[in-house]
Amino acid sequence: MIVIEKAKEMQRFADAQRQKGLRIAFVPTMGFLHRGHLRLMEEGKKHGDCLVTSIYVNPTQFGPKEDLAKYPRDFDMDYKLCQGVGVDVIYFPSNEEMYPQHYQTYVDLEGVTQNLCGLSRPGHFRGVATVCAKLFNLVKPHAAVFGKKDFQQLVVIKRMVADLNMDLEIIGLDTVREADGLAMSSRNTYLKPEERQSALSLSRGLKMAQGMYAQGERDAAVILDAVSRFIAGHPHATIDYVKICDTTTMKDVARLDRESVMALAVRVGAARLIDNSVFGEPLNV
Amino acid sequence: MIVIEKAKEMQRFADAQRQKGLRIAFVPTMGFLHRGHLRLMEEGKKHGDCLVTSIYVNPTQFGPKEDLAKYPRDFDMDYKLCQGVGVDVIYFPSNEEMYPQHYQTYVDLEGVTQNLCGLSRPGHFRGVATVCAKLFNLVKPHAAVFGKKDFQQLVVIKRMVADLNMDLEIIGLDTVREADGLAMSSRNTYLKPEERQSALSLSRGLKMAQGMYAQGERDAAVILDAVSRFIAGHPHATIDYVKICDTTTMKDVARLDRESVMALAVRVGAARLIDNSVFGEPLNV
Numbered sequence: 001m002i003v004i005e006k007a008k009e010m011q012r013f014a015d016a017q018r019q020k021g022l023r024i025a026f027v028p029t030m031g032f033l034h035r036g037h038l039r040l041m042e043e044g045k046k047h048g049d050c051l052v053t054s055i056y057v058n059p060t061q062f063g064p065k066e067d068l069a070k071y072p073r074d075f076d077m078d079y080k081l082c083q084g085v086g087v088d089v090i091y092f093p094s095n096e097e098m099y100p101q102h103y104q105t106y107v108d109l110e111g112v113t114q115n116l117c118g119l120s121r122p123g124h125f126r127g128v129a130t131v132c133a134k135l136f137n138l139v140k141p142h143a144a145v146f147g148k149k150d151f152q153q154l155v156v157i158k159r160m161v162a163d164l165n166m167d168l169e170i171i172g173l174d175t176v177r178e179a180d181g182l183a184m185s186s187r188n189t190y191l192k193p194e195e196r197q198s199a200l201s202l203s204r205g206l207k208m209a210q211g212m213y214a215q216g217e218r219d220a221a222v223i224l225d226a227v228s229r230f231i232a233g234h235p236h237a238t239i240d241y242v243k244i245c246d247t248t249t250m251k252d253v254a255r256l257d258r259e260s261v262m263a264l265a266v267r268v269g270a271a272r273l274i275d276n277s278v279f280g281e282p283l284n285v
Numbered sequence: 286m287i288v289i290e291k292a293k294e295m296q297r298f299a300d301a302q303r304q305k306g307l308r309i310a311f312v313p314t315m316g317f318l319h320r321g322h323l324r325l326m327e328e329g330k331k332h333g334d335c336l337v338t339s340i341y342v343n344p345t346q347f348g349p350k351e352d353l354a355k356y357p358r359d360f361d362m363d364y365k366l367c368q369g370v371g372v373d374v375i376y377f378p379s380n381e382e383m384y385p386q387h388y389q390t391y392v393d394l395e396g397v398t399q400n401l402c403g404l405s406r407p408g409h410f411r412g413v414a415t416v417c418a419k420l421f422n423l424v425k426p427h428a429a430v431f432g433k434k435d436f437q438q439l440v441v442i443k444r445m446v447a448d449l450n451m452d453l454e455i456i457g458l459d460t461v462r463e464a465d466g467l468a469m470s471s472r473n474t475y476l477k478p479e480e481r482q483s484a485l486s487l488s489r490g491l492k493m494a495q496g497m498y499a500q501g502e503r504d505a506a507v508i509l510d511a512v513s514r515f516i517a518g519h520p521h522a523t524i525d526y527v528k529i530c531d532t533t534t535m536k537d538v539a540r541l542d543r544e545s546v547m548a549l550a551v552r553v554g555a556a557r558l559i560d561n562s563v564f565g566e567p568l569n570v
Contacts, residue, residue: 011450019306019312020306102444104448105392105393105448106394107392107449110389110390112389137449155321159389163388164419165296165421165423167300167422179511250386
């Protein structure tokens with residue numbers, strides 16, 4: 001396994017792989033890796049002869065009042081975890097490398113970014129789309145693997161790739177959970193022990209919603225009301241949003257008569273947690 | 286020479302070239318080719334084993350009141366001209382191919398697009414940057430050639446390529462002119478015979494400015510005043526802008542103590558003409 005820090009070196013590596021006719025698989029991360037990331041990497045191994053992962057806490061996707069400075073980092077541990085799962089290259093750029101002085105180009109999406117985290121975190125998806133566009137140009141992957149925990153992010157990336165004719169496949173993988181159902185996230189490290197039960201209100205709320213759907217409920221307002229009350233009943237938990245959206249447009253739906261996703265964002269103590277579940281699909285909780 | 290209309294076919298062609306270790310040179314155009322375009326193509330031949338040109342009148346770079354509908358088109362003539370100059374592939378996509386339903390992704394630049402044509406034509410450079418990002422992903426060139434007549438466009442493209450880590454070289458070529466000095470443009474076809482002399486006020490204004498610079502004048506206001514009066518003195522000519530800008534930031538300069546460009550946009554009858562000249566560089570007028 002090698003670590004590459006420079007843009008040109010990353011591109012020359014990618015060119016050499018492609019010149020040999022080898023496929024490049026890519027898993028972009030912000031580091032502080034957990035089993036969810038490792039699952040993405042295992043999947044990546046299946047889609048390429050060479051697996052590249054990036055570790056980069058991207059400043060442009062954090063708002064001015066968000067947790068950029070305290071976002072958890074542990075490169076040494078990440079290195080060992082990557083080695084264990086068979087990563088070939090860690091791309092580990094600096095901020096100066098990614099956003100040099102006079103940087104001024106951004107990729108913006110108009111529709112799918114308007115709801116959910118796009119409302120709560122203005123500019124977040126602009127930062128996500130921009131850094132992914134850059135990373136795709138640097139790593140030149142044939143396939144990139146993203147987790148479905150960030151459901152809207154996956155929709156944004158797929159839309160960008162299609163719209164800008166980026167020639168790679170985007171693969172979405174099911175959320176990996178702790179034994180108690182909590183979706184894996186680097187931000188779970190912010191949770192205090194007494195907040196853990198409240199953090200479980202997300203996955204349990206999703207399970208409740210799936211149960212109502214299985215019973216035939218198709219009125220979004222009825223499900224939203226039940227899940228909102230359930231989550232709000234937990235100490236330390238403050239709802240950012242509880243929504244049911246069309247999985248393609250990310251617009252709110254009133255009735256569950258098309259493929260729809262329940263998407264949750266809840267602040268539990270210092271952690272802003274997100275989780276989601278597509279109605280009718282199995283939820284591993 | 287082959288004509289490719291479909292995105293995937295263009296990408297597979299590019300992949301096959303690259304797989305063979307061949308270099309791809311690219312000249313994007315909106316068609317209605319003139320000698321300026323052909324000069325770009327000749328230069329392209331030097332930078333690649335395979336020369337691709339695109340012919341596409343990109344709707345997203347036209348404002349709602351601009352000349353999209355009447356922009357001149359003549360594919361049969363363009364085909365022959367491309368053949369004559371040794372183009373290998375004409376990429377000729379449809380609007381449905383480039384901007385299908387639900388299209389929503391745009392590339393935006395914050396600094397270099399704010400002045401000049403960015404002021405006169407809101408959204409113009411967003412359309413230019415977006416279509417070039419798409420075309421670069423479709424054609425996968427090692428080098429792309431642009432004319433300096435669209436000076437700000439060249440600055441925008443270079444900035445986007447650097448910022449988004451697009452792995453290609455951008456080459457800028459001097460403006461090709463008619464014998465009387467008029468910069469070649471597909472839009473010159475809009476000029477009526479009686480407007481031709483007024484159209485020459487742009488290149489002559491630039492020559493006047495270079496003369497003042499050669500005499501030691503460094504006060505931008507003095508040069509701007511002289512050139513503006515000169516152009517405004519011509520019938521049929523309405524100034525859109527007469528500016529002197531820093532060639533890197535595209536910001537107005539008060540004194541010519543750094544590399545600066547005089548940039549002109551003038552409406553002459555139905556034609557909006559642009560021209561420019563970097564101070565101290567030869568002007569072939």
